[in-house]
Every structure is written in C-alpha cells, then in structure tokens.
Amino acid sequence: MLARRLRPSAARWSQQCSQQWARAYSAQAAKGSPDIDPSALTVEKTSSPKALLDSKDLIFGRNFTDHMLSIEWTAQDGWLPPRITPYQNLSLDPSACVFHYAFTCFEGMKAYKDSKDRVRLFRPDRNMHRLNRSSSRIALPTFSGEKFTELIQKFVKMEERFIPKQKGYSLYIRPTIIGTQNTLGIGPPGSALLYVIASPVGPYYPTGFKAISLEATESAVRAWPGGVGDRKLGANYAPCIVPQMDAAKRGYQQNLWLFGEEGYVTEVGTMNMFVAWVNEDGVKELITAPLDGTILEGVTRESILELAREKLVPEGWKVSEQKFTMAQMKKAADEGRLLEAFGAGTAAVVSPVKAITWRGEEIKIPLSPGKETGPLAESFWNWMLAIQYGEVEHPWSKVLSE
Numbered sequence: 001m002l003a004r005r006l007r008p009s010a011a012r013w014s015q016q017c018s019q020q021w022a023r024a025y026s027a028q029a030a031k032g033s034p035d036i037d038p039s040a041l042t043v044e045k046t047s048s049p050k051a052l053l054d055s056k057d058l059i060f061g062r063n064f065t066d067h068m069l070s071i072e073w074t075a076q077d078g079w080l081p082p083r084i085t086p087y088q089n090l091s092l093d094p095s096a097c098v099f100h101y102a103f104t105c106f107e108g109m110k111a112y113k114d115s116k117d118r119v120r121l122f123r124p125d126r127n128m129h130r131l132n133r134s135s136s137r138i139a140l141p142t143f144s145g146e147k148f149t150e151l152i153q154k155f156v157k158m159e160e161r162f163i164p165k166q167k168g169y170s171l172y173i174r175p176t177i178i179g180t181q182n183t184l185g186i187g188p189p190g191s192a193l194l195y196v197i198a199s200p201v202g203p204y205y206p207t208g209f210k211a212i213s214l215e216a217t218e219s220a221v222r223a224w225p226g227g228v229g230d231r232k233l234g235a236n237y238a239p240c241i242v243p244q245m246d247a248a249k250r251g252y253q254q255n256l257w258l259f260g261e262e263g264y265v266t267e268v269g270t271m272n273m274f275v276a277w278v279n280e281d282g283v284k285e286l287i288t289a290p291l292d293g294t295i296l297e298g299v300t301r302e303s304i305l306e307l308a309r310e311k312l313v314p315e316g317w318k319v320s321e322q323k324f325t326m327a328q329m330k331k332a333a334d335e336g337r338l339l340e341a342f343g344a345g346t347a348a349v350v351s352p353v354k355a356i357t358w359r360g361e362e363i364k365i366p367l368s369p370g371k372e373t374g375p376l377a378e379s380f381w382n383w384m385l386a387i388q389y390g391e392v393e394h395p396w397s398k399v400l401s402e
C-alpha cells in the first residue's frame with residue numbers, strides 16, 4: 001500500500017530494501033539466532049583501577065567504574081560471546097546507523113549496598129522486559145532477560161567497590177543497545193551492540209527533599225497515541241531538552257508534559273507523574289496517567305502503584321490509572337481538594353512538586369508543614385528505600401550471590 005503511494009523510484013528503492021531485509025533475516029533464521037550465553041563470558045581486568053571519589057563529590061552520571069560489559073550481535077550469528085573489559089571508548093564507523101537514525105534505547109537501574117554489605121538489585125526483571133520492548137520497537141535484537149541479568153550481576157559484583165555504602169547512594173547501571181551497522185540505507189540494523197556501564201551516584205537531593213516547581217508545556221508534546229512514548233528510546237529524550245530549557249529560563253525546575261486539547265497530565269520531565277486529591281466524589285485518590293502507549297512504563301511507577309494498593313487502599317484511598325487534566329487539577333486546587341503531587345523515577349525515586357504554572361496561573365500544591373515534601377511522597381520514599389536497601393525483606397530486592 002505504502003509503496004504504491006511513493007514515487008516509482010522510491011517504490012523501487014523500498015522494494016530493494018525489503019528484499020535485503022528478507023535476505024538478512026532468512027540468513028539469521030537459517031543459522032538460528034543464539035541467545036546471550038553467560039557461560040561464554042571473558043573478563044579482561046583493568047591494569048589501572050580508578051581512585052574512588054568521596055561520596056559528597058558524586059554527580060549523577062559523571063563518573064564511571066573501571067569496567068564495562070559488552071555483547072555484540074549480528075543478524076548472521078546472533079549474540080556473540082559477552083566480554084567484560086576495561087571501561088573504554090567505542091570505535092564506530094561514522095556511517096553507523098545509531099548516529100543517523102537513532103537506533104538506540106537504554107535502561108536505568110540501580111545496585112545498592114545493604115547494612116550487611118550485600119549487593120542488591122531492584123526488580124531487574126522489569127528493566128529487562130522494558131529493554132526488550134524498546135529494542136524490538138526499533139528493529140534491534142531481543143534477548144533472554146534472565147541471561148542478561150546474570151551477566152549484569154557478574155559485572156556489578158566486579159564493580160562492587162564503587163557502590164557507596166550510605167543509604168540514598170547507589171550504583172546507577174546503564175544498559176544500552178545501539179545499532180552499529182555501517183550504512184546510510186534505512187532498514188533493520190544487521191549488527192548491534194548491547195553494553196552496560198555503571199556510575200556511582202548520590203541521592204538526587206543531597207540535602208533532603210527539595211520540592212520542585214513545574215511549568216506545564218503547551219508548545220510541544222512528549223508522546224502521542226501510536227507513537228513510542230512508552231519505550232525508553234534515546235529518540236524520546238533529546239527533543240525534550242529544549243522545552244525543559246525554556247521552562248528553566250523562566251525559573252521552573254522541570255516541565256510538565258500535557259497532551260491534547262483536553263490538557264491531559266502525562267509526565268513530569270523524565271518521570272511519571274502522580275497526583276493525590278479528594279476526587280469529585282469526596283474520596284481520597286492517588287491518580288496517575290494510564291499506560292495507553294504515551295506513558296513510560298516506569299518501574300518506580302509500577303512499584304508505587306503496588307505499594308499504594310497494599311498500604312493506602314485499606315485506609316480508604318482509591319488508586320487509579322486514569323486520564324486526568326490540568327483543568328481538573330486547577331479545580332481541585334481552587335476547591336481545596338488538591339493534596340499532593342510528585343514525580344516518580346529510578347533516578348530521584350520520588351520528587352515532590354510544590355507548584356505548577358499553567359496558562360500563566362500558578363497552582364500551589366500543599367507540602368507538609370516545614371518540609372519540602374508532602375506526607376505521601378515521603379511515605380513512598382521511605383517504603384521504596386526500605387525495600388531497595390533490604391531493611392525489609394521483599395521479593396523486589398534481589399541479593400547478589402557472593
């Protein structure tokens with residue numbers, strides 16, 4: 001259908017491309033496509049280990065550990081043997097498709113040190129599930145999440161000395177997949193690289209919570225129905241920077257992403273957005289946008305919803321994944337029904353919001369007296385950290401074997 005609407009030369013080109021893809025994929029099918037094989041891992045240790053930084057000097061994502069984990073993939077041979085090597089530059093041809101057509105997606109996850117000095121990961125299965133969904137959406141390969149997690153565990157154990165011990169500190173782990181095929185032709189990459197780097201990080205708010213002010217963005221949208229807003233693609237992040245810079249110029253720490261003429265509240269900066277209010281029926285409700293394809297399937301979002309259903313519902317709260325609008329938020333604020341708002345993501349865990357400016361008007365959001373957070377955001381922060389640092393045993397927190 002599409003080819004018929006194109007100019008004849010473009011149609012021919014498109015046909016040639018699909019023939020090439022078919023050939024690449026039938027070669028892959030003929031050979032089978034081996035999955036990631038942790039038993040084939042080779043390890044080359046660095047000869048120049050880095051000095052550890054003082055925890056107070058850690059800046060998010062600026063410093064990296066000694067090593068990296070890499071696994072190459074080709075359409076012909078599937079996943080090649082995994083390698084842990086010294087942290088190093090990548091060498092890619094300038095024509096590599098990642099540079100031109102944004103064949104890249106990533107994850108953000110963290111490793112924690114508990115009070116018994118054991119290393120823990122938080123819900124790695126959720127990150128693996130999402131990375132596979134992101135990768136497959138941009139014609140990059142998929143893999144066994146369990147096998148890749150096994151390798152991440154080995155890598156994290158090797159880098160254990162970089163995991164800060166204090167609560168609130170962790171090792172931020174960044175798995176990334178890129179298309180590496182050298183071509184300006186557009187098609188599914190015939191080769192890819194899955195790699196993992198890690199960065200010791202401190203709490204997002206080293207001095208305790210710092211509630212943020214938001215500007216609701218109406219000049220741009222982050223995601224749209226049928227788009228890719230629910231996948232962690234690099235291409236979803238770069239276009240969001242200018243609207244964030246515009247909000248910052250006007251003194252706001254983050255922007256609030258809206259959608260449609262209705263002004264649906266979707267996400268805040270790179271986080272999922274939660275609002276607590278007394279709804280029109282007089283019921284206390286924690287609400288966040290539904291996973292309709294425009295919302296990132298946040299691991300923190302999912303965890304907060306599960307915790308809320310376990311801990312708040314018995315206290316009479318309603319927990320909703322439903323569309324809601326700025327106009328509803330403003331009405332709730334005007335009627336004294338707006339209780340709280342916060343962002344949720346791996347990096348900050350929860351990020352309390354104190355005000356939203358929308359169409360030139362500021363909507364104030366209550367905080368606990370004398371604090372930079374509301375009570376719900378504080379409770380979720382405490383519940384999440386207790387699980388992440390193993391203060392309470394919970395199936396979400398995986399202790400790495402010695």
Ligand code: COI
Pocket residue numbers: 108270271344345346347348
């Ligand atoms: C998060 O909040 O966890 C994020 O996704 C931020 C990351 C892109 C730095």
